[in-house]
Amino acid sequence: MTSPESEDDRWIVHSERPIYENEWITVSMADISVPSGERFEHHVVSMKPAAMTAVLDESGENVLLAWRHRFPSDVWNWELPGGLIDGGEDAEQTAIREIAEETGYRPRTVEHLVTFEPMIGMVRNAHHVFLARGAERIGEPTEQNEGRFEWVPLAEIPKLIAQGKILNSGTLVALLHVLAISGHPSASK
Structure with a gap:
């Protein structure tokens, strides 16, 4: 088994902004930092469950x-x-x-x-x-x-x-x- 979650391993979302939205799907751009300290933008797709x-x-x-x-x-x-x-x-x-x-x-x-x-x-x-x-x-x-x-x-x-x-x-x-x-x-x- 893996160990419990560590805050040191968490990806941090600084902000997220939609770049396309309709009633079924939202495409966003998230400003994130990864555990190594690198910071960059990453796309996120959100859909209804x-x-x-x-x-x-x-x-x-x-x-x-x-x-x-x-x-x-x-x-x-x-x-x-x-x-x-x-x-x-x-x-x-x-x-x-x-x-x-x-x-x-x-x-x-x-x-x-x-x-x-x-x-x-x-x-x-x-x-x-x-x-x-x-x-x-x-x-x-x-x-x-x-x-x-x-x-x-x-x-x-x-x-x-x-x-x-x-x-x-x-x-x-x-x-x-x-x-x-x-x-x-x-x-x-």
């Missing part, structure tokens, strides 16, 4: 995933339901709302698994990952551009990761976490 959920079926053997295209990287991949946290919502409320909007299901139970920062050195963008066990069909999805959702066997997840068919960081963290805590045989392959 997100919530995503690994929804398992009643048997716990299948997970609800969307096959979808992402235009910035021009890739197709499997992803969990999820989205940005709206003002006035907490992460769990967002997770539940996004499941219903994107899939037409309501989860029976929801538990927080982990919160992580996908690009911690340059980007502020907390990702809150949840696990839902069981889901009830409540209607058709209300969001039409979120991909094609399917129940995918957990046993296939390691193969899909190896084939580059699961690339989204939140989906990877969630599914690897689910496989690890479940003791699923596919986690050791």
Whole structure:
């Protein structure tokens, strides 16, 4: 284990100014000093936090995933339901709302698994990952551009990761976490 934090190792932010802002993203320039004493400007990207959920079926053997295209990287991949946290919502409320909007299901139970920062050195963008066990069909999805959702066997997840068919960081963290805590045989392959 590493030792506790030391103020001598802290990066100091003297100031930060936005250079571009809209409702989804802020790009800032921070005036910082590093532990060696060097002082310089460093960019920072801030985005709204997100919530995503690994929804398992009643048997716990299948997970609800969307096959979808992402235009910035021009890739197709499997992803969990999820989205940005709206003002006035907490992460769990967002997770539940996004499941219903994107899939037409309501989860029976929801538990927080982990919160992580996908690009911690340059980007502020907390990702809150949840696990839902069981889901009830409540209607058709209300969001039409979120991909094609399917129940995918957990046993296939390691193969899909190896084939580059699961690339989204939140989906990877969630599914690897689910496989690890479940003791699923596919986690050791």
